[in-house]
Amino acid sequence: MGRTAARLQWLAMGLLALGLTGVSPVQVLGALAIGLSVLTALKLLEARRLGERRLVALLQLVVAGLLSALQPDLVPSLLQIATMFVALAGLLALEVGEGPDWRSLLRRSMSVLLAALPMALVLLLLVPRMSPFSMLPILDDQTAVTGLSETLNPGSIAALADDTAPAARVSFPTGAPPAAEQRYWRVLVHDRFDGRQWLAAPGVRRLSVTTPETPGPNATGALQELWIVEPSGLTTVPWSGNGVPLGTLLRQDSRGELRLRLSTGQRRVYGIAAVPPSAGDNWREQPPRPLDLQGISGRNPRLEALGAQWSRLPAPRERLMAAERWFRNQGFRYSRTPGALPEQAPLDAFLFDRREGFCGHFAGSFSALMRRAGVPARVVSGFRGGSWVTALGGEGYLDLRRSDAHAWSEVWLPGEGWIRIDPSAWVTNPAPARSQAPAAQGSLGWLQRQWWAVDLLWTRWWLGFDRQAQDQLLRRLLGEQRGWVGALILVLVAVGLAAGLGLLAWLGRRGGGDPLRRELERSLALLARHGLAPTPGETLPRFLARVQRQWPALAADLNGLADTYGAARFAPPRSGGPAAGLRELRRRRRRLASELHRGNSHPGKHAGHAGTAPDATD
Amino acid sequence: MTRPGRPPLAELTEAIGRVLLGKQHAVRLALACLLARGHLLIEDLPGVGKSTLAEALARSFGLEFRRVSFTSDLLPADLTGVNVFEPAEARFRFRPGPLFSQVLLADEINRASPRTQSALLEAMAAGRVSVDGTSHPLPEPFLVIATQNGLDQGGTAPLPESQLDRFLMRLSLGFPPREAERALLAGEGTSSEALGQRLTPADLLALQERSGRQHVSSALLDYVLDLLARSREPGRSGLPLSPRAGLGLLAAARAWSLIEGRDHVIPDDVQAVAAAVCEHRLDGGQPGTTAGERSAALLAGVDGLR
Known part of the structure; x- marks a missing residue:
């Protein structure tokens, strides 16, 4: 110590x-x-x-x-x-x-x-994995928020802050990342409009979509997106909108939001599987609710007039086309600093007077126009684009910053379901989605991006090694009989371990003495079975004399043992050499063993002989 | 353990045992000490038979026996002897002191001044005495039996550790058991005067020589080495055993095996003499609460089976 x-x-x-x-x-x-x-x-x-x-x-x-x-x-x-x-x-x-x-x-x-x-x-x-791959809270106590909030009110925002803090990272373990123009990561759906701001309406049905218990034949390929999300004040997390979430802590609702069961101020990890949802559980095919057509009449008269004009077109698709044409011809400009909109008729002011704004303005007013035109519409906020980071020797990932926050519209067309429309793309100077890593961040930024790549890899291979992945690997290694083969291997390993430990102990005992001493230990083991062991420091004659007091009938054998060992061990070398002593000792042990065995079958026997045995004390 | 034949020295120990009733073990130890050419320190109360033991040992071998009572004013010259001028021959002649005896009983050695003590102990170690530049060999065999009173008694100069180390053994006779004392009071024992000479000094020298030739196997050497190493482990209470202690332990064990009638040494011999040989070296002259507790702990710490 x-x-x-x-x-x-x-x-x-x-x-x-x-x-x-x-x-x-x-x-x-x-x-x-x-x-x-x-x-x-x-x-x-x-x-x-x-x-x-x-x-x-x-x-x-x-x-x-x-x-x-x-x-x-x-x-x-x-x-x-x-x-x-x-x-x-x-x-x-x-x-x-x-x-x-x-x-x-x-x-x-x-x-x-x-x-x-x-x-x-x-x-x-x-050994079965403890928890399936799921939402894992991760060490981090920040309570920062992404650039998203439950309420979308672009009119009250005069200027967008350019916050480049990290928001999320996503990798695509089993496929290529989506094309740059398809990189829309939905987080929140705003479906209640009060004439000025877009909110999330209550009463959303939860879809029963969860990870299938029995993965298909290519279940390893099921992991389509792997997300690590920085802490946010939201209970919803980004995803592409395709596939189903893995694990039980994550729910998909009928609007296409991924909602956590627990609110979180922690980093989260989750995966999306490339499994097509069963019919009826696809959020895109959910029918619109009356809410999706509601607009507060009278707040924005010019907007409503324009929408009413389009509503006379017979097909919703045509109304949509008309709106796109109209937007493209108005000369809208994208601006991150449009200034606040007036309290009265804010969307009218944006659409017909100012004609410049950011994604929230376009998505909000477009959805309002569509509702007035009789097309179910809503606003979705999330992230767009992200910069692709190619990690050293590993897979790349998409790095999403808070400044990648974006808002767009979704409209419901009969037969097609909810489709994404991004009116911000129709303006004369659309803001380009970030697709390149910000170059001017120095070596520290580079290091951080590489670290995140390692983090993602670890997350995928280690945290992603869930019961399914384990089962799959076993299936590949051991075939269909993996159940009993695995059990057999476990048993073999346990037996092997026990045998190894025993061997070690045996080697330790064996190594700790010469042949004579080992032979003596065997004789002592015989006596030890009867609860007789030498006390610390006790010599053999002394110990055997003690044994003899208990079993006087054994006197001859015990004396013989002591003398033989003492002679072989301590006396000057005699004829026959050490081998003779060893043989003699072995012979004595066998005799003692047989004596003990006979005595053992009749417990009282040795004691019974006490009177007749010669008193042989030192 | 019963053994065939009768140990050669059994008769002798029995005879001395009849003089010193109930002290069989102490008698054998004293005999072993004599055979191992060592000196004996007896620490005990007056009247338990220290001088009787010394006298009995001397008599049974026909050795010359002297007794010196050590007092605080005893001078080294009183022990070693002096050169005396012989007017008739007109030259100095060495008149040997009591040291020149074969068995010297140094009574109450710790009452003498350290200087006198050290003169005695030097003579014990060297086997010769120098007086005025002339070296005089001490007789052979030469055995000092020193007695010492308890350290709590007044007017004593306790032997330092280095000088305790010169004594092969320290014994404590203690009181005889009740039966032995009854026999003593009833006058059943023999007096040391009645103890006849059984062996000659030449026999003793032969026995001493034979004792030194008792076989010591390497397994036994390992046992002794383990004991020494154990005593030197850090954190153990007590002083470590010196190489001289190791030599003494082995010599005493050899003598013991001879007394036991064996031609080789076994761990039992070492254990039999360990308390007498090691205890005073382990405790440095400060006896523990129970006799031989330190050497017992030492023995218990080393595998005795070998």
Whole structure:
């Protein structure tokens, strides 16, 4: 129990504390981990004996394991590995003693970890994964918001701030990213219009779309988008609108929003599977509600007049065309600083007087026009574009910043369902969607983008290794009989481990003595079965005399054993050499064994002979 | 353990045992000390038979026996002897002191001044005495049996650790068991005067020589080395055992094995003498609460099976 061990254990304690900073005490496992590590620290504080310190090392490893279940993200995982590494080194320092230096301790610790790797691999493959790939809260306590809010009121915004803070990252593990003009990432749907602002209406039906329990034959290919979203004040998260969300914490509603079950101020990870939703569960095919045609009449008279004019066209598609034509001919200009709109008839002021604004103005007024023209319409806000980052040696990903926030319209056409219309694209100087990485961010920005790429890779391969992926991998490795083959492998590994441990113990005993001593140990083992073992420091004659007092009938055998061993061990070499002594000892052991066996079948026998046995004390 | 044949020295120990009733083990240890050419320190109360033991040992081998009571004014010359001028021959002649005896009983050694103590101990270690530049060999065999009173008694100069180390063994006779004391009071024991000479000094020298040739196997050497190493482990209470202690332990164990009638040493021999040889080296002259507790702990810390 050297100081090295104490230092290593305290270091492990510190690393654990660092890892615990991101753990919420509200979760059961989190509370357990925190409580356990407090206990461990207290135990370490008062631990003096070797056994106690061993217990501390064990507890540290358990807490690190708990943490790894709680926080499977990249940075916490690295921290947990470091913690286990140091805790193991502390344990080794306890066991090895004061001798070795730090470097050799750490090397040993590394080799122990490496030795455990095959076992970890087998467990990873065969033991069912704890949680399916789903929404995982990730260590991060920022409470920033994306550039989106539940209420869209462009009229009150005089100028858009150019906020380049990261909002989300998305990678496309199984396919190419969508074409630049298709990169619309929907987050919120605003379907209630009060003449000035667009809001989200209540009473939305939840779609029952969730991950299919039995993945199809190409289920690994099911992961179409992998998202990491920075903390926001919203409960909805971005997606492309295609496929279905994976996991149980995420719900798709009938408007096509992805809604979290829990509100969050944390980073979130989730995946979208490329599975076509069953008919009736596709948000695009949901019929419009009366709400989708409502506009507050009288707030914007000129807008309503224009919409009413289009409503005379017979087909909704024609009304749409007319609106596009009209927008393109008005000479609208895109501006991030259009100034605030008046309280009275704000959309009229935008459409017919100012004629410049940003996406919210265009989407809001276009949807209002469409409603007046009798076409169900709503405003969708989310992100558009994003800059494509090509990671070193890995897959690229799309980097979405808050300034990529965008709003567009959706209209419902009979037979086609909800389709996306982006009126901002019709203006004379459309704002280009960002598609290149911002170049002027220096090496720090480059480093950060590379780190995010690693983060995404980790998320995909490690967090994405869920029960399905495991099953798939097993199917590929072991074929259809993976169930019992896996069980067989687990059993074999367990048996192998036990056998290995036994072998180690046997080797340890075998290595710790010469043939004579090993032979003696066998004789002692015979007696040990009857509960007789030498006390510390006791010599063989003394011990055997003690045995003899208990079993006087064995006197001759015991004396013979003591004399033979003493002669073979300590007497000057005689004829026959050590082999003769060994043979003699073996013979004596067999005789003792048979005597003991006979005595064993009649427990009282040896005691019964006590009177007749010669008194043979020293 | 019963053994065939009778140990050669059994008769002797039994005879001395009849003088010193109930002290069989102490008698054998003292004999072992004599065979191992070591010196003996007996620490005990007056009247438990220290001088009887010394006298019995000397008599049974026909050795010359002297007794010196150490007092605070005893000078080194009182022990070693002086050069005396012989007017008749007109030259100095060395008149040997009591040190020149084969068995010297140094009574209450810790009452003498450190200077006198050290003169005695030097003679014990070197086997010779220098007086006025002339070296005089001490007789062979030469055994010092020193007695020492409890350290709590007044007017004592306790032996320092380095000088305790010169004594092969420290014994404590203690009170005889009740039965032995009954026999003593009933006058059943023999007096040391009645103890006849059984062996000659030449026999003793032969036995000493034979004791030194008792076989020691490498397994036993390992056992002794383990004991020494164990005593030197950091964090153990007590002083570490010196190499001289190791030599003494082995020599005493050899003598013990000879007394036991064996031609080789076994761990039991080491254990039998360990308390007498090691305890005073482990405790540095400050006995613990129970006799031999430190050496017992030492023995319990090393595998005795070998």
